[in-house]
Amino acid sequence: xxxxxxxxxxxxxxxxxxxxxxxxxxxxxxxxxxxxxxxxxxxxxxxxxxxxxxxxxxxxxxxxxxxxxxxxxxxxxxxxxxxxxxxxxxxxxxxxxxxxxxxxxxxxxxxxxxxxxxxxxxxxxxxxxxxxxxxxxxxxxxxxxxxxxxxxxxxxxxxxxxxxxxxxxxxxxxxxxxxxxxxxxxxxxxxxxxxxxxxxxxxx
Numbered sequence: 454x455x456x457x458x459x460x461x462x463x464x465x466x467x468x469x470x471x472x473x474x475x476x477x478x479x480x481x482x483x484x485x486x487x488x489x490x491x492x493x494x495x496x497x498x499x500x501x502x503x504x505x506x507x508x509x510x511x512x513x514x515x516x517x518x519x520x521x522x523x524x525x526x527x528x529x530x531x532x533x534x535x536x537x538x539x540x541x542x543x544x545x546x547x548x549x550x551x552x553x554x555x556x557x558x559x560x561x562x563x564x565x566x567x568x569x570x571x572x573x574x575x576x577x578x579x580x581x582x583x584x585x586x587x588x589x590x591x592x593x594x595x596x597x598x599x600x601x602x603x604x605x606x607x608x609x610x611x612x613x614x615x616x617x618x619x620x621x622x623x624x625x626x627x628x629x630x631x632x633x634x635x636x637x638x639x640x641x642x643x644x645x646x647x648x649x650x651x652x653x654x655x656x657x
Contacts, residue, residue, distance in 0.1 A: 507533055507534055507535050507537050507539060507633060507635065507636040508531050508532070508533060508534065508539070508631065508633055508636060508639060509531065509532055509533075510529060510531050510631070510639060510641070510656065511530040511531065511532070512529075512530040512654065512656065512657070513527065513528070513629070513641060513643065513654070513655040513656035514527070514528045514530075514652065514653070514654055514655065515527050515528075515643070515646070515652070515653050515655050516528075516571045516651060516652055516653075517645075517646065517648075517650060517652075518651070519648050519649070519651070523573075523576070523614070524614045524615050524616065524617050525621070526571060526612070526613075526614050526615075527612070527613050527615065527629070527655075528570055528571070528587075528610045528612055529611040529612075529613075529629075529631070530608070530609075530610050531608070531610075531611060531631075532602075532605065532606070532607060532608040532609075533602045533603075533604065533605050533607055534605060535605060536603065536604060536605060537635060537636075538601050538603040539601060539603075539633050539634065539635070539636065540600065540601050540634050541559045541562065541586055541596070541600045541601065541602070542559050542600050543634035544559060544632060544634055545557060545558055545559075545632045546584050546611065546613060546629065547628075547629070547630040547632065548613075548615060548616070548619075548627060548628070548629055548630075549627060549628040549629075549630065550619060550627050550628075553619075555582065555616050555619075556582065557582055557583055557584045557613050558582065558583055558584070559584060559585075559586070559600065560578075560579065560580055560583035560584065560585050561578070561585050561586075562585065562586040562587075562588055562596045562597045562600060562609075563578075563585065563587060563588065563597070564587070564597070565587050565588075570587065570610060570612075571652075575612070576612065576614065579612065579613070579614060583613075584611050584612060585611075585612045585613075586609050586610070586611055586612070587609050587610045587612060588607075588608075588609045589608040589609045589610070590606055590607065590608045590609070591607050591609075592604060592606055592607075595607070596609070611631070615627075621645045622645065623645055623646065623647050623648060624645060625645045626642055626643065626644050626645070627642075627643055627645075628640055628641065628642055628643070629641045629643055641655075641656050643655040643656065
């Protein structure tokens, strides 16, 4: 083989390598741009949903009993984003599965000065198909006096238990919808954890 032929083969191989590298790099950049755009779009959607519902949901925690001595317990940490008054008496929470819909109405508000949020004493107060609001901060006592969230410093936990007849299995999903008045509904798709999990952060 001549020197010119060898150089030609090496040049072709080098060009092919550069083309492959450029293609791969371009693919990575496009994928990264797409991921960034998707993340930005989701962030915008989340902020818009928060603003139109007048509520920020900071965390949703679930406590599950593998022995089924009590139904799953759900605690939702919320606070208003504006000074619009949210009437707890008019706010409902819905649990939706593939085959059923459960509606919860407001029962009461109370403060939890000491003890566990998930203690039996706290949850035994709940009646069927109702939710309670545990006050963390309420500067003007509007929550317990008038059952309203009227300042963006009002914070606390919505408490509810899932129905016994939901028959949830690990990795099953269900929708939890908070319907404030005023404001647009907040919808969360939550997943049931493994049976070995007793406490789980369901959102975020």
